[in-house]
Amino acid sequence: MVEEIGTTTEGDLIINVGPQHPATHGVLHLVITLNGETIKKIEPHLGYIHRSIEKMCESLTYRQFIYVTSRMDYLSAHINNHACALCVEKGMQIEVPARAEVIRVLMDELTRIASHELWWGAMAMDLGAFTPFFHAFREREAINEIMEETCGARLTMNYMVPGGVMQDLHPDFQRKVKEFIILFKRKIDEYDELVTGNIIFQNRMKGIGYISPEDAIAYGCSGPVLRGSGVSCDVRKIYPYGIYGQLNFEEVLETAGDSFARYMIRIREMKQSIRIIEQLIDNIPEGDFVAKTKAVLKLPKGEFYTRVETARGEFGVYIVSEGGTTPYRIKFRSPGFSNLSALDHMARGSKLGDLVAMMGTLDLVIPDIDR
């Protein structure tokens, strides 16, 4: 009964998925109206871990507020920091040394791989396959070790500061990254054998959660979700920041617009990230890792906006400055929030089991949604 979809009528089953549901990866709360097992409507209820980060940033200096952003999208901590650092640099017009630029891109791409690894494992687990989760964590561990040595943290890194990076690379960095590249190239083929080629998996993913390019744009989706519908939107390509303009890599696009397309985007994107790392790892220029800046930064009066491509999509930082040491207003444009808003549109008319698969391909990180 197609006409019923989207409305709640007498006799419908209303169930709460989350906040403690295993598939919600944290504290997402979805109120789902079901007719049998067919989804009629989904209402995401947000705010379970809202920490008012944007308000908090108003009382922190320009050096300090970057630390808070690692706690938002904790799987893309480096990339979030990068966006904030870029925004402050834009306001202050700081020249970043060449070495710092290369280190930043290396860290960004390692973070992207680590994030997609975790997504891959978690998504397979949503579909009931446990083994990929452990296999993904094995490779992610190699990245975490590299991060731990250089940044001192494994999850919420605070490595990027306005003007460069906080400290120089660990002496073992280059060797370990090269080892990781060899390991990862072997393992990504194993992933395809274990999951991508599986007939059950393909049946679960193909044609599920379709979103047309127009709808995806209208909902403000970005990153793999939008590119899965065939819309070119990689910030690294269309508004290059850092040294991305000089690098040789492809923007990954799929046209099917379904869950499988979004899955393939991330798998192929990991290979592109490896390609970027390979280009840079032997060519890290010598020199300063951070530009000389004042201890307390003061942004000139005005509005500044920068955006970067995180593992989940476009992350934007908007700063309104009144010339003081702290921002007057800050707004973050987080990819997860917009991607989640499209879930209701995607899921209407599909089965409850598909919802979990769809949510998996959106790659939601809840603190990124509930800031």
Next chain:
Amino acid sequence: MWSFNKIAGIVDQWLNQTFNPTWALVFEMVIVGVCVIGLFAVLGLVLVIMERRVAAWIQIRLGPNRVGPKGMLQSLADTVKLLVKEGMTPAGADKFLFNLAPYIAMMVAMLLMAPIAFAKDFQIWNMNIGVLYVSAISSVSVIGILMAGWASNNKYSLMGAMRSGAQIVSYELSAGLSILAVVVLTGSLNLNEIVLSQADGWWIFKGHIPVIIAFIIFIIAVTAETNRAPFDLAEAESELTAGFHTEYSGMKFALFFLAEYINVFIVCAIGATLFLGGWMPFHIGHWESFNHIMDYVPSSIWFFGKTFFMIFLIMWFRWTFPRLRIDQLLNLEWKYLLPISMFNILLITAMAILGWHF
């Protein structure tokens, strides 16, 4: 060479000498009952440890290795934990049915033990309709699950139970038809006679292609019937948190859990009996001396070896495949497995009549 039937014979002889035949029978029944419960406990412990070990091996992790030597006592410790946990009954639940459901699940698993031939001449009840009995009793298990899901007063449980009902009832058909394949070839419903008919080779070799098809369908169908991944839709933790047993805690949950593992053992035992010769050693036609050497391995080892091989297969599926969706699952049964097994049974009947098998 020691064997179960000698021990059983000695006990039987002694009881009949000491007591009159009626009392002897009663004592035998009690002994068998105690043995079955003991077997249940042991199988539960062994299978849980085995599942965790297989999972650890596939998932490159260690698995239980703290309690006892090599973690062998882990499932015993788990049992103690479950025993001392509070058994809760949710408010608004149908108390009687809620508490009854796990016992029904267990009871079915226990009843299914009766006709299985564990070793040569070692069977609880050598009945002449063994196969029919197994398929009839195993279909009762769905009642326990439906009861649990309905009585829990929980939407997730209800959905899990309904899924399970649809799934078990559907897959009974394929499982039944593939079992029938061997019955047609043997001409007997008696599980012991089926084993004896494989004295010159197991049916999977003697019946070649049609029986191999039946065997594959049997494995798929029983995996679905026992609610194991990739067909564990009744539990589907990412969709339904835990499905029909969401509201169960402590020992009541453990009974469901145990029943699931015992069911896995039973279906694998039936599969091993029908297709892989049960306790029959590996025999090839009339190679008398080779067959004689094979007979030196005790029949119980053959039986448990084959059964655990099949259990390992089913565990392997669980840790490799993602889960299907409920409509895909029913499609698979009604559109593919059932037509294939119906055609297959025709093929087997023709084969039995024309004598195409070895």
